[in-house]
Amino acid sequence: MSFQSAAKVTLRDAQLRRNVGKATGLIRAKRERAVAELPDWEALRDAGEAIKARTMATLPEQLERLEAAVTAAGGTVHWARDGAEANAIVASIAKQHGADEVIKVKSLATDEIGMNEALEAEGIHALETDLAELIVQLDPEDKQSHILVPAIHRNRAEIRALFERTIAQGQTLGYEASAIAEAARLHLRHKFLTVPVAVSGANFAVAETGTVGVVESEGNGRMCLTLPRVLVTLMGIEKVLPAWQDLEVFLQLLPRSSTAERMNPYTSLWTGVREGDGPQEFHLVLLDGGRSQVLADEVGRAALHCIRCSACLNVCPVYERVGGQAYESVYPGPIGAILTPQLRGLGEAPSLPWASSLCGACYEVCPVKIDIPSILIHLRGRVVREEKSSLTPEALAMKGMAAAFATRRRYEAAQRLARLGRGPLAKAALPGWTAMRDLPEPPKETFRDWWRRERES
Amino acid sequence: MKVALFITCFNDTLFPGAGKAVVRLLERLGCQVEFPFEQTCCGQMHVNSGYAHEAGGLHERFVRVFDEFEAVVSPSASCVAHVRERIPSIGPRVFELTEFLIDELGVVDVGASFPHRVTFHPTCHSLRLLHVGDRPLRLLREVRGIDLVELDGARECCGFGGTFAVKNADTSMAMLSDKVRHVLDTRAEVCTSADTSCLMHIGGALSRGRTGVRTMHIAEILAAQE
Numbered sequence: 001m002s003f004q005s006a007a008k009v010t011l012r013d014a015q016l017r018r019n020v021g022k023a024t025g026l027i028r029a030k031r032e033r034a035v036a037e038l039p040d041w042e043a044l045r046d047a048g049e050a051i052k053a054r055t056m057a058t059l060p061e062q063l064e065r066l067e068a069a070v071t072a073a074g075g076t077v078h079w080a081r082d083g084a085e086a087n088a089i090v091a092s093i094a095k096q097h098g099a100d101e102v103i104k105v106k107s108l109a110t111d112e113i114g115m116n117e118a119l120e121a122e123g124i125h126a127l128e129t130d131l132a133e134l135i136v137q138l139d140p141e142d143k144q145s146h147i148l149v150p151a152i153h154r155n156r157a158e159i160r161a162l163f164e165r166t167i168a169q170g171q172t173l174g175y176e177a178s179a180i181a182e183a184a185r186l187h188l189r190h191k192f193l194t195v196p197v198a199v200s201g202a203n204f205a206v207a208e209t210g211t212v213g214v215v216e217s218e219g220n221g222r223m224c225l226t227l228p229r230v231l232v233t234l235m236g237i238e239k240v241l242p243a244w245q246d247l248e249v250f251l252q253l254l255p256r257s258s259t260a261e262r263m264n265p266y267t268s269l270w271t272g273v274r275e276g277d278g279p280q281e282f283h284l285v286l287l288d289g290g291r292s293q294v295l296a297d298e299v300g301r302a303a304l305h306c307i308r309c310s311a312c313l314n315v316c317p318v319y320e321r322v323g324g325q326a327y328e329s330v331y332p333g334p335i336g337a338i339l340t341p342q343l344r345g346l347g348e349a350p351s352l353p354w355a356s357s358l359c360g361a362c363y364e365v366c367p368v369k370i371d372i373p374s375i376l377i378h379l380r381g382r383v384v385r386e387e388k389s390s391l392t393p394e395a396l397a398m399k400g401m402a403a404a405f406a407t408r409r410r411y412e413a414a415q416r417l418a419r420l421g422r423g424p425l426a427k428a429a430l431p432g433w434t435a436m437r438d439l440p441e442p443p444k445e446t447f448r449d450w451w452r453r454e455r456e457s
Numbered sequence: 458m459k460v461a462l463f464i465t466c467f468n469d470t471l472f473p474g475a476g477k478a479v480v481r482l483l484e485r486l487g488c489q490v491e492f493p494f495e496q497t498c499c500g501q502m503h504v505n506s507g508y509a510h511e512a513g514g515l516h517e518r519f520v521r522v523f524d525e526f527e528a529v530v531s532p533s534a535s536c537v538a539h540v541r542e543r544i545p546s547i548g549p550r551v552f553e554l555t556e557f558l559i560d561e562l563g564v565v566d567v568g569a570s571f572p573h574r575v576t577f578h579p580t581c582h583s584l585r586l587l588h589v590g591d592r593p594l595r596l597l598r599e600v601r602g603i604d605l606v607e608l609d610g611a612r613e614c615c616g617f618g619g620t621f622a623v624k625n626a627d628t629s630m631a632m633l634s635d636k637v638r639h640v641l642d643t644r645a646e647v648c649t650s651a652d653t654s655c656l657m658h659i660g661g662a663l664s665r666g667r668t669g670v671r672t673m674h675i676a677e678i679l680a681a682q683e
Binding site for chain 1: 466468471473476477492494498506508509510512514518613616618620621622624625626627631633657660661662664665
């Protein structure tokens with residue numbers, strides 16, 4: 001479905017708009033306060049951008065360094081060209097350990113490649129342990145709608161009803177958030193202690209040391225990363241950082257941009273395996289999944305700098321109205337509008353680069369300074385050139401207008417037409433405009449006619 | 458000071474009042490205003506819609522038309538932002554009106570009088586591409602008799618976005634309805650801004666809702682001596 005059509009559906013859901021509007025409004029104000037505390041915030045953003053750009057310029061080398069360091073620390077590194085390869089690797093590891101269930105830390109990369117469904121098809125149930133991911137998973141009709149808060153479109157009453165129907169098995173949970181969360185806690189605790197294989201994503205992986213990191217707020221991640229015997233981490237290749245010291249920058253940028261916290265409650269960093277402490281088997285799956293393709297686009301590649309903080313979603317006036325599901329991707333909002341078409345191929349999501357008014361609020365908050373509006377414009381150009389016929393009414397109108405604007409005589413003739421409500425632009429634009437807005441009365445004379453009359457006669 | 462007026466194709470055709478006000482205002486402040494008739498369009502719509510290759514000729518034309526002038530002034534923050542970013546050879550000499558008044562002419566009180574209740578919508582491109590900051594508000598505060606009321610959620614996009622307003626009309630309208638609600642909450646008679654494109658969008662809904670609230674370009678208020 002095109003973004004326009006999907007948005008038409010979600011815009012009609014008044015409750016969804018209230019839920020998303022309220023939540024993004026709150027977190028937006030909190031982020032502003034958290035960021036204002038740091039006098040060197042702009043310098044941190046510059047540093048984040050520079051580290052990411054340098055990493056992308058040397059990506060093959062960094063990944064090989066990472067592989068060597070992880071292997072030296074007792075881990076196993078797997079390379080996956082696409083989602084299917086990655087899913088097969090994870091399924092085979094789970095099967096080797098006879099697991100018919102794995103527990104999961106919230107991970108966008110696994111959602112991107114549909115890992116839960118792929119494992120299910122192999123007879124392995126993947127249980128989400130992040131509270132919001134669990135909420136979404138419990139309702140077969142539901143889908144994630146935010147990078148950080150996947151169930152942002154749900155309110156407390158909806159979640160209570162869902163839990164009472166499912167994991168709380170008919171109990172009445174009351175209206176207190178703590179009582180509702182307790183139902184999830186009880187359900188999950190047993191799993192943490194008994195399931196032998198965990199699957200996670202990664203926020204960072206340090207090439208220098210082979211250290212992999214996950215930041216989170218709930219502690220479910222810490223349990224998944226430490227209690228099971230086997231840990232499998234799936235990571236997009238763009239998540240690598242060259243040096244341990246680089247974490248200094250990102251561990252400041254990420255929590256303040258994301259949850260508006262000075263530091264996230266749980267920061268888990270692990271390097272390979274250690275006897276008698278944590279998982280005794282560690283696998284790191286490096287996923288390409290279209291990323292090399294993105295890297296080949298000199299302008300578009302900056303989308304790979306994203307650290308998945310979701311600040312751009314929270315400030316986006318489009319996201320706030322339509323919600324995440326209208327983007328039909330695990331990466332919604334402004335970052336999704338530039339990432340999804342590039343990862344999947346422009347032809348698979350050609351309307352997403354237009355899902356923006358180019359207001360620039362996203363660029364202003366991005367902790368690694370991704371110039372999202374410029375990339376949107378760049379991708380619009382690529383869609384027009386690579387995916388569309390040069391004979392669409394729009395292309396012809398644009399060509400016609402460029403020709404009209406090329407000489408004064410033609411321009412002035414086009415003005416006369418436009419004022420009469422004709423011409424290619426007026427024709428294309430009018431119905432969409434006047435459905436809900438009035439058009440101004442055309443003026444009696446153009447500015448240049450006035451100038452001619454007043455100043456040159 | 459001799460300045461060229463870059464009216465923009467949009468104002469030339471649909472909102473000549475904004476251009477006339479700029480001329481009146483600048484002449485009152487002692488500028489000699491010229492209007493190069495060869496000017497047409499800066500190419501912003503083409504570039505932002507994905508037709509950058511059609512805009513190359515328009516960028517070249519812009520330089521040919523305006524190159525002889527020391528200063529070019531325009532009543533459109535959006536088009537000035539486009540010129541500055543895409544036509545760097547001339548960009549630094551092209552000014553949005555409120556930038557020109559404060560930074561180049563060094564005036565804040567332009568001698569205007571406008572005894573009405575007014576609210577100001579700072580457009581996205583003036584805020585986030587040109588970084589005009591509070592320049593428009595500083596100018597408005599000095600206007601005699603004005604009752605300037607702060608707009609809630611002022612920094613948020615009105616939903617215009619060029620072709621976005623038509624291509625994503627439903628989303629655009631959802632954004633606009635919040636903007637219009639904030640405008641109505643101010644009980645202002647006039648909503649003003651540094652771009653007539655956003656104002657056409659906001660004004661289109663104010664008119665459809667029969668609210669009685671008018672839209673005026675900021676130049677029209679700064680030129681007024683009621």
